[in-house]
Amino acid sequence: MNKIEIIRHSTAHVMALAVQELFKEVKFAIGPFIENGFYYDFDLSERITPEDLPKIEKKIKEIIQKDLKFEKKQVSKTEAKKIFKNQPYKLELIEDLDKITIYTLGDFVDLCKGPHVKSTKEIRYDSFKLTSLAGAYWRGDEKNKMLQRIYGVAFNSKKELKDYLKQQAEAQKRDHRKIGKELDLFSMQKEAPGMPFFHPKGTIIYKELEKFWEEAQKEFEYDFIIAPSMLNTSIWKKSGHWDHYKDGMYFVSGLKEKQKMALRPMDCPGAILIYNNSPKSYRDLPLRYAEPGLITRKEQSGELGGLFRVQQFKQDDAHIFLREDQIEEEINKVIKLVDKIYNPFKLKYKAYLSTRPDDYMGDKKLWDKAEKQLEDIIKKAYGKNYEIKDKDGAFYGPKIDYQLEDALGRTWQCATIQLDFQMPLKFNCKYIDKDGKEKAPIMIHRTIMGSFERFIGILIEHYAGVLPTWLSPIQAQIIPVSQKFNKYGEQIKKELFKNNIRVELNDDDETLGKKIRNGELQKIPNLLIVGEKEEKIDSVAVRDRKKGNIGPVKVEKFIEEIKKEIEEKK
Secondary structure: OOHHHHHHHHHHHHHHHHHHHHOOOOEEOOOOEEOOEEEEEEEOOOOOOHHHHHHHHHHHHHHHHOOOEEEEEEEOHHHHHHHOOOOHHHHHHHOOOOOEEEEEEOOEEEEOOOOOOOEHHHOOOOOEEEEEEEEEEHHHOOOOOEEEEEEEEEOOOHHHHHHHHHHHHHHHHOOHHHHHHHOOOEEOOOOOOOOOEEOHHHHHHHHHHHHHHHHHHHOOOOEEOOOOOEEEHHHHHHHOHHHHHHHHOOEEEOOOOOOEEEEOOOOHHHHHHHHOOOOOEHHHOOEEEEEEEEEEOOOOHHHOEOOOEOOEEEEEEEEEEEOHHHHHHHHHHHHHHHHHHHHHHOOEEEEEEEOOOOOOOOOHHHHHHHHHHHHHHHHHHHOOOEEEEOOOOEOOEOEEEEEEEOOOOOEEEEEEEEEEOOHHHHOOOOEEOOOOOEEOOEEEEEEOOOOHHHHHHHHHHHOOOOOOOOOOOOOEEEEEOOHHHHHHHHHHHHHHHHOOOOEEEOOOOOOHHHHHHHHHHOOOOEEEEEOHHHHHOOEEEEEEOOOEEEEEEEHHHHHHHHHHHHHOOO
């Protein structure tokens, strides 16, 4: 734990003391540090409201100024149960512990392994802020009681806090849920929680991304497959997903009595079953199976968030079956594909090597070999510009992960390249090698966008809804200056439509200014004003979203320029 994480963890304890002093009969759950800050879960007889946060903040500042010491002590299980006799959540946690440490801060005692700052004065009173409230089930189980969670942020300096709050304010303006509603792109409905409904305009974005993804893979000779989104549970037990995902899977009854089926939480078993459907030779490898597979995962309602955390999504998956001597070449091709897909969006990214987790599956020697091969590849590709994520690999193999950075400097985990020696063995995958002997192929699991839904959410916020022309649902809107020029506007609309430009005609009986304003609010890249002057010279007055008024442009010339912009994905 680094210094700022210790400060954040310590601030969570100070907040707990503040809540104890301000509210009656507080039951304490947990209060960890998180990215940028901390939270604490409370069980209270009264409801904390947003109006209470300034009062709690004020009390925290008073406590910080008192220079209270964090006092650490190791206690026995019996002693701990006496200390926390009126704290049911702490008593439950004590049962799972062998070594018990408590920290005392003034009148507040917490069950915690630490570490903490020595004194509250090490926490800058002007560098933290309480940010929000939320409900949280105890231990994340919806069968347990809903607790009240208070979130906060803490930094090393007032400037860092100010910069963070400024970024968050900008992020709220760019919130993809807000923009999605304003631009009529998608909605979430109570009839299908966490499962997005894409409206006509949102579906255009979705389909354009999918088409772009498919086109990008042609250079690398991928074959496209479609596997069922529901498989017998025996497959998930065999693959190892059952042990890691069963609590997050949806189940249905099969055709046969007592047959249990599961909606897929991952795509890989489907690709494996297709591979195993016919004999393979070393000459057939590598086999690259790409599938935009429909995935369904059970999530708790409190964890859902727009397009970022959903229950059903389409993942831009691929599974590559190959010989061991093909690993380096094939992973380098995937790295090139990552560049090809990310570069048009001007998204910066960083690579990470994620190593063997504690709950890994298979032979440790194979894991060591896979990690060494991935490490050699990532070093050649990125030099020293990568980091290690210790124990963050998939349960079946180490991986290269990519963190994207958006226009606000926020990072998002998207692409992953996973090297798997284990699953082909579990499914008895084979190919006949040059020597006539059967061998097991190696498998690469690969996704680049992560999921189309989440990637669309990232792009909406990255661009603040001002999507590139090639992705914009409407690429040009024709605006007649009055009703008498609607016929000319319809003529231009047909011409643009013939050239595969997504166009609409605003022939509403409204003022020109209002129609232009509405077009700008819809973030349409090109507004084409037409009146008597434009009709006489077969032109349109172009109002570009970024450049402003360009003036009259021949229709033929405009079509040529916008088609080039779309084709080059500028």
